Amino acid sequence: MPDYSRKDAKAWATETIKGFYMCPISPVGNDFQFDYPKLRENIDKFIDMGVEGLVVGGFIAECWNVTLGEWLKYHQVVAEAARGKIPLWTIILDPSVHQAIEKMNYVEKLGFEGAEVINPVVQLRTDDEIFDWFKYLTDRTDLAVCLYRTPVSGKVLGFDLMRRLADLDTVVAVKQGHLIRAETLKLRHDLRKDFIVSDPLESVFLEDLRLGGQVVWGELSYILYGKLRPLVKQYRALAAEGKWEEARAVSDKLNPVRDFYGDVFLWTVVQTATYASALAGIKVWFEELGLNAGRIMPPVREASDAFKDKIRSKLRELGVV
Template sequence: MVAYTRSEAKQWTRQHMVKSTNAVPTPFKANFSLDLPTLASHVDRWAQDELHGLMTGGNTAEAWNMTPTEWWQYSETVAQANRGRMLLTSVILDPSPFTVLEKAHRLAELGFDLIEVINPVIQLRSDSDLFDFYKYLNDHSPLGIVLYNTPTAGVTLNHGLINRLADLEMVVGIKNGLLNPADSIALRKQCGDRIVVTEPMESFYLWDAIVHGGQCLFGTCEYVMFGRKRETLVKYMALADAGKFDQALPLYRELEPLRDLMNNAFVWNIVRKNQYSLAPIKYWFELLGFRMGPCRPPLPAFADEEMKTAIRDTLISTGVIDANQAAA
């Protein structure tokens, strides 16, 4: 059952899209089939670790590379393992509004809270067509719609269009995944009174929260990936939310080596190639004790040894894991 009515969707989202919502990889077996028991175990552990929100179904989850049957098995496993403990958002990558809505209704039944819909990847390019796409979703979706503005879709939404979409009752937020904080600042000034505008760059959160009205990290994965340094992240975010810059800054700086590692292992490939290179991220999760297995073809199954060494050495030197964890 959805926790809000249509008229309550925007305010509910404002109150609940806070703290950290992590987009996490999906575990696969050696034969590239879904490892659903391991997925359920991971979801339970993330809930026990007090992760606020879990984002499923997106690029980091390799959901684009699942069959429809697998996608449903994956989504049902997440919902059943969560048992209402974390905010659940499902990314939907389909270009057909009918497919999006079919999924949205079933996800609502499973207990998901929001859907994040990628910009249509084919056919629709004009502002008029894009508006009509989201208007149709708005009129029929049982769940609040978060826009997923990313160049990986092949088209990005301009501010004029987003401003129009922000007036729609069930459009409740946006993940502005352009890796350009200045764009998110301008967008928040324009329509942040009607939708929650999120900037996914954790490296910007201290300033975003204190100066520009940011209220969450949405669709990243630092909460899980920072391991034993998680409390440092949580503390500086809380201080930033309270406007206590001087107290937050030393904690923020402690995490700089991990940001550099994240950029080298993952972010720069998105910037340069619009490509999610997940094998290094899966190895990072493995070192934290989360069995992940390979990435599915045609992606490289595993990270190369040079990248593995860089990840392992940095996680040990920063205290995210210890040498015994790395050896295991």
């Protein structure tokens, strides 16, 4: 059972969900199946890095491209590897509310704290239909829910609908994956104050700390910074002391890496409204950091040799590895 009741889910989330809740890629072997021993190794390394939480099982993890049985096994292995040392959230991408509930009930028994849930990507399009879908879901599971507001779903959740959804007891947050900063700030201003609005971008986290934000949700840049990761810890510490200008000077040192991360990954996601092909470059980046990544599951293509060489060279130039 989760450590919160339905009625205090929002207060629990506001108090506990802070820092970096990262959404890492999954190691895949030459047989194009998840490499579970290497997945366990990665989770140990994420814990050692100081990642505050893991959000697994979604697009970036390639779990959209596996069978239900494999999805369930993946989450079991993650729970065993985490051993209660780090908070775990799943990601639900199913248009069937019944399948979504089944998955949420399964991971709750494994000790997961909640689920990031996309609105149904087929059939349901009106505000009332989407609200009814989430109402049905949250009435039948006690797990906390983080909404995923994104064009990948086929319909970006509107502001009126967001107000309605934010009032559901166990809906505690939104990943503002539309990547329009003005909309993030408006949502944070308009929605109830015990509801978390998170931009999935570390590059704006320092500003967010000044403007009421508290978590970088469902992305992976902190992991990707490699040897430069201490700069993140440094600017967060300065921000906690109210030394904003000093924190900004430290944060700005990461801008070249952020720009490259945008080139390799983010802008492909923005242009295509998908994650699939964008992951190939991140697989190379992971391997250069000494993390396990491996292959891309077919039918998605691997990165070209030229692109791989570009990534390896640039990471050394930037001092990431």
